[in-house]
Amino acid sequence: MSLPVCRLEIGSRMHADLIAAVAEGYPREACGILLGRLDGPRRIVEAFRPAPNRWAGRDDRFLVDPESLRGALEEEGSGGAAVLGFYHSHPDAPAVPSTCDRTLAWPWYVHVIVEVAEGRSVRARAWEFHCGAGGFEERPIALT
């Protein structure tokens, strides 16, 4: 399937709020859903919704609460905000997709990863998974 190269757009205030929010779960990974609208290749984030991390037994894994995601997709289906992608934190690890991220990745969605070093958010980077190439490609984050 062909993938248009997307661009993530997010208000700078919301971006700051998002990366601050993920640090709260440290040292456990935090995760959530990016909601907004699509405009051609633009993915315009209008809200982020923290989701419970349902991965049990390890701090360095995350599983977006399935019920939260089901609810978001239901809202999308009824004309609500689109599910643009997801975010999660990498406590004390760089904001690049891990092997686990790669193994479990879904294409099309934008995956924002926030590096949290010693409890403080360092930086966020956006990634999109390519089924064909089997890898992640970085996507720009445009602050608006």
Add this chain to the structure above:
Amino acid sequence: MARIVIRIPTPLRPLVEGRSGVEVEAGSAREALARLLESNERLRAQLVGDDGELRSYVNVYVGKDNLRDLVEDPELEDGAELSIVPSIAGGGDVGLTADELKRYSRHLLIPEVGLEGQERLKQARVLLIGAGGLGSPLALYLTAAGVGTIGVVDHDEVDLTNLQRQILYDTASVGTSKLRSAAARLRAMNPEVQIRTFETRLESSNALEILDGWDVVADGSDNFPTRYLVNDAAVLLGVPTVYGAIFRFEGQVSVFGAAEGPCYRCLFREPPPPELAPSCAEAGVFGVLPGIVGTIQATEAIKLILGQGRPLVGRLLLIDALRMTFRELSIRRDPDCPVCGESPTITELIDYEEFCGVRPEPDAAASSVPEIDVLELRRWLEQGRAFQLIDVREPYEWQICNLEPQGARLTPMDRLPSLLGELDSGRPLVIYCRTGVRSAHVVDALRAAGFEAVNLKGGIVAWAEAFDPEMPVY
């Protein structure tokens, strides 16, 4: 039959002509899903595994119920909806880069290593004591295997005599710092690995600090004081040690200080007397042997990290390269062991040189017998003084280099007692060996027998350094 709408998430819509929902006719939820997939092979490949079950990264909801959680297959009415919901998961684990996945692909294919094991290796920290014969294969294989952080403790420079077995170095490294050469070689071999160097002599004052925080210590030291020091420090810190030792054609390997396992002191409570513990420089070593022993140590270190196989805990592997035999001795944890026993008496590091009897003082002969240095010897020769120059080394050493042009004669020390009668008691004797240690003992004995004997300080090595750089030394 009911008309059921299956909601498709955005990533899968290209597989259903871009539609957000697909309508099928079915009586139940599972039947509806089967209808959807039977006509769409690409979608089936995405959602269903080889076992016919839904893949772990996808959920199907009937209303608010996850189909996975339902024992029954719910019957559905006209207009009911199923939703395919991605399962979004991942994790900031150590991860392997695309380059690393390729580099370690032959490991990833082995079930005992696999992705998880390779990530464990990447997270692991192994400290090597010594960058010599054992440290060379250890460092090279652990680096190649992708052990994330490797520390190396050594304080020597590369010597030409090392190159017969210390495969970390090449001829151009001679005279340079071992650690600098080793780090450059290891980084060139695998830039993904962090190499930490400790260019210092491991001593009681720094061992706990240096050994702390490592997952495994691999001991490639070549002397008893260091071996006991490493054992005790590692036991006190709770770090397992992969032990290796070599002598000529024979080697030993074991894993000490593992949970429930014995330590080096359980096996050897006390060191042998120094005269029975020759170094490689004194006794010689078959060059390939440290390669065999060091690679077995590397194997054990990797097994400990992976938690796979049966490590050499409670087993001492004895290798005889000449007969090419591998034997195994069982060793048990000693409840009376002074360091890992039930009531340990060693709870902090001690003076290991004293413990092993290798303080400079015990070699009293070397410091107390009369001696001349090589300058004095040369003066005596130039002055034409009447004296006898005696080489007490072994014949094979004499073949390598000797002071025959200066009038020396060979009288190996074990033959000296029977040749005393041939010595001229009227002329002083100058006794030399390789570095002046053995000859000091001979001088001591000769003087006790009434001869006027002096030792050549520094031996033939000092002579070569001072006056004959072309002389082959060993």
